[in-house]
Amino acid sequence: METDEQALPSVDGCCGDERKSHHTEKTKSNLISRLNRIEGQVRGIKGMIEKDVYCDDVLNVISSVQSALNGVGKMLLEHHMKSCVVERIQDGDTEVIQELLTTMNKLMK
Amino acid sequence: METDEQALPSVDGCCGDERKSHHTEKTKSNLISRLNRIEGQVRGIKGMIEKDVYCDDVLNVISSVQSALNGVGKMLLEHHMKSCVVERIQDGDTEVIQELLTTMNKLMK
Amino acid sequence: METDEQALPSVDGCCGDERKSHHTEKTKSNLISRLNRIEGQVRGIKGMIEKDVYCDDVLNVISSVQSALNGVGKMLLEHHMKSCVVERIQDGDTEVIQELLTTMNKLMK
Amino acid sequence: METDEQALPSVDGCCGDERKSHHTEKTKSNLISRLNRIEGQVRGIKGMIEKDVYCDDVLNVISSVQSALNGVGKMLLEHHMKSCVVERIQDGDTEVIQELLTTMNKLMK
Numbered sequence: 001m002e003t004d005e006q007a008l009p010s011v012d013g014c015c016g017d018e019r020k021s022h023h024t025e026k027t028k029s030n031l032i033s034r035l036n037r038i039e040g041q042v043r044g045i046k047g048m049i050e051k052d053v054y055c056d057d058v059l060n061v062i063s064s065v066q067s068a069l070n071g072v073g074k075m076l077l078e079h080h081m082k083s084c085v086v087e088r089i090q091d092g093d094t095e096v097i098q099e100l101l102t103t104m105n106k107l108m109k
Numbered sequence: 110m111e112t113d114e115q116a117l118p119s120v121d122g123c124c125g126d127e128r129k130s131h132h133t134e135k136t137k138s139n140l141i142s143r144l145n146r147i148e149g150q151v152r153g154i155k156g157m158i159e160k161d162v163y164c165d166d167v168l169n170v171i172s173s174v175q176s177a178l179n180g181v182g183k184m185l186l187e188h189h190m191k192s193c194v195v196e197r198i199q200d201g202d203t204e205v206i207q208e209l210l211t212t213m214n215k216l217m218k
Numbered sequence: 219m220e221t222d223e224q225a226l227p228s229v230d231g232c233c234g235d236e237r238k239s240h241h242t243e244k245t246k247s248n249l250i251s252r253l254n255r256i257e258g259q260v261r262g263i264k265g266m267i268e269k270d271v272y273c274d275d276v277l278n279v280i281s282s283v284q285s286a287l288n289g290v291g292k293m294l295l296e297h298h299m300k301s302c303v304v305e306r307i308q309d310g311d312t313e314v315i316q317e318l319l320t321t322m323n324k325l326m327k
Numbered sequence: 328m329e330t331d332e333q334a335l336p337s338v339d340g341c342c343g344d345e346r347k348s349h350h351t352e353k354t355k356s357n358l359i360s361r362l363n364r365i366e367g368q369v370r371g372i373k374g375m376i377e378k379d380v381y382c383d384d385v386l387n388v389i390s391s392v393q394s395a396l397n398g399v400g401k402m403l404l405e406h407h408m409k410s411c412v413v414e415r416i417q418d419g420d421t422e423v424i425q426e427l428l429t430t431m432n433k434l435m436k
Binding site for chain 2: 018019020021022023028031032035036038039042043045046049050052053054055056058059060062063065066069070072073076077079080084099100103106107
């Protein structure tokens with residue numbers, strides 16, 4: 001069954017202007033190719049379950065997808081902190097720290 | 110770019126016969142629908158990155174995919190332990206314990 | 219301020235008999251020496267905070283205590299699974315699986 | 328066996344001056360009382376192991392110590408980010424971001 005792109009949270013900032021990320025093309029293609037691989041692995045896990053593959057083998061693929069996803073998260077966090085977070089703090093907008101802490105607590109759960 | 114199903118480890122058991130999981134159809138469709146949602150979210154994250162969506166919003170979707178994936182892992186682990194692991198131990202095959210520990214250590218990393 | 223041993227859950231099994239672990243003396247002394255080191259590090263962290271040591275340095279000691287504690291947990295889990303869990307399953311008492319899953323879910327949080 | 332305070336990393340900043348944290352007395356006493364409780368629990372775990380308490384009960388105390396330790400880490404991280412990190416970025420010293428990322432990666436492991 002084909003899956004449509006999941007409806008995702010709209011990104012309009014509360015104060016009307018829209019915050020944007022500004023990755024280089026190189027970073028974007030790196031992130032996209034990692035996510036393509038993750039997407040393929042998730043599809044692969046579905047196939048394993050449909051074919052009644054032994055659970056331990058499926059669990060091992062799940063843990064490698066978790067690691068790959070952590071890798072994407074860490075890469076994004078680094079770019080975010082070295083660009084938007086520094087810029088907003090230098091502009092005097094320290095609200096970004098609480099925003100970052102909230103997101104990090106979810107990632108560190 | 111369409112991603113082919115990731116080449117996955119072959120599942121031939123060391124002693125020649127092939128270990129299989131034996132989920133009910135209900136469990137299988139539950140797992141598949143969760144994985145469909147995860148696949149859609151991963152595709153959605155790609156779209157967010159292509160559209161330069163603010164990193165914090167992307168990181169929040171990543172952490173919800175991590176939770177969903179953890180949920181699938183825990184569900185599989187429970188089924189595995191309540192079926193294959195118990196059966197193999199009752200058959201005197203305690204090697205399954207070391208196999209389980211190795212997999213759990215990866216999941217608990 | 220000296221801290222008394224934390225009041226810990228009583229271990230009387232619901233069915234009156236008391237479940238016991240049965241580690242070798244070697245395992246017990248290994249676990250105790252790891253826990254002595256962890257106790258020393260926790261005391262050290264208190265000292266760092268009292269002396270206003272830079273937070274990043276304190277956070278690094280906290281993460282090494284977390285790793286040491288994970289190591290103790292994994293060691294205990296292995297011993298538990300290779301002794302009590304196998305024995306209880308071979309005795310036909312499969313309740314141990316749900317008990318183990320509940321504990322693992324807390325450790326994997 | 329009494330444990331001495333663990334020898335901890337010296338805190339001389341690379342550029343000769345010594346970085347300090349600057350917690351309020353209220354924060355410091357909160358952190359110290361949490362660490363006292365953790366120290367007591369670690370001592371309690373040693374007692375459980377010496378008395379051959381059932382492993383599952385010990386594992387449950389370990390997971391609550393892990394949560395308590397995570398709580399201390401998150402509290403320190405928040406204070407660090409809302410004070411030192413903001414101040415150093417506003418002073419133009421963006422090296423603090425890489426320092427923070429390195430520490431966070433260890434905590435998120």
